Amino acid sequence: MIQPKHFFPFDVNTREAVRIQKDLTQQVSFSFPFHPQEIHCLAGVDVSYLKKNLACAVIVAFSYPELQVIEAVHSIKKVQFPYIPGLLSFREGPVVASSFQLLKSIPQIFFFDGQGIAHPRGVGLATHMGILYNIVSIGVAKSLLVGQYVEPRSRKGEYSWIFYHDQIIGAALRSRKEVKPIFVSPGHRIDLQNSIEWTLKVTGKYRIPEPTRIAHLYADKIKRNEVEFREYQ
DNA sequence: GCGACAG
DNA sequence: ATCTTGTCGC
Numbered sequence: 536m537i538q539p540k541h542f543f544p545f546d547v548n549t550r551e552a553v554r555i556q557k558d559l560t561q562q563v564s565f566s567f568p569f570h571p572q573e574i575h576c577l578a579g580v581d582v583s584y585l586k587k588n589l590a591c592a593v594i595v596a597f598s599y600p601e602l603q604v605i606e607a608v609h610s611i612k613k614v615q616f617p618y619i620p621g622l623l624s625f626r627e628g629p630v631v632a633s634s635f636q637l638l639k640s641i642p643q644i645f646f647f648d649g650q651g652i653a654h655p656r657g658v659g660l661a662t663h664m665g666i667l668y669n670i671v672s673i674g675v676a677k678s679l680l681v682g683q684y685v686e687p688r689s690r691k692g693e694y695s696w697i698f699y700h701d702q703i704i705g706a707a708l709r710s711r712k713e714v715k716p717i718f719v720s721p722g723h724r725i726d727l728q729n730s731i732e733w734t735l736k737v738t739g740k741y742r743i744p745e746p747t748r749i750a751h752l753y754a755d756k757i758k759r760n761e762v763e764f765r766e767y768q
Numbered sequence: 769g770c771g772a773c774a775g
Numbered sequence: 776a777t778c779t780t781g782t783c784g785c
Contacts, residue, residue, distance in 0.1 A: 581775095582775070582776080583775090583776070583777090584775090584776055584777070587776095587777090590776090618774090618775065618776075619773090620772080620773035620774065620775090621773075621774080623774055623775060626775080627775070648774085648775070649774045649775065650774050653774090654774080655773095659774065660774075660775085674774085676774050676775085677774080677775085678773090678774065678775090679773090679774080680772095680773065680774045681772090681773085681774095712785085713785065718774085
């Protein structure tokens with residue numbers, strides 16, 4: 536299984552959380568460790584809520600390029616941290632960590648529902664988890680947290696940079712024609728250009744890339760107790 | 769002080 | 776994130 540460098544920090548307050556992020560931001564890497572040809576397994580991570588403070592983290596692993604589901608795991612856990620823009624990982628990180636313990640596959644790229652480095656301190660959920668597990672991660676958010684961008688052209692695949700403090704931190708990517716863009720930024724061990732390219736490679740006819748979209752659908756099944764207990768592979 | 773603000 | 780059906784439009 537994929538082991539974290541250390542256990543996810545818990546019982547931290549806002550000040551400590553910010554301190555941790557400022558420390559983590561210096562550990563981000565942008566060098567992709569794989570040859571495009573050797574990518575055969577990807578994953579999508581999504582967190583939803585069964586009740587006000589009862590979260591469910593889903594991780595779905597896919598074969599690439601077929602994008603067939605190889606494995607799907609989930610864990611349910613009470614969240615102990617409030618939702619504060621910029622500190623999402625301290626709220627959802629613990630549940631995601633629980634799901635990681637159940638994952639047997641070893642995805643080479645993880646897509647997260649949230650920001651990568653397009654964050655006030657450069658450490659969004661994707662980046663934080665990426666560093667903690669030393670995995671390749673990409674942040675794919677449905678809305679912007681920080682920065683400014685000009686509307687990208689309407690064709691699928693078009694994108695514009697997201698600027699923050701005169702720095703390019705991500706891209707507003709048109710994942711589907713005529714539809715609101717998604718906000719892509721490197722999580723860890725990957726650069727922006729590759730983040731955009733890989734996101735497009737796993738994007739079909741929907742605005743949300745398949746990994747994250749399917750993970751979200753699994754969460755819906757769980758809410759309706761329609762979880763399939765079939766063992767994958 | 770005011771407004772912004774991932775999921 | 777979540778509460779929620781049909782409906783307008785490319």
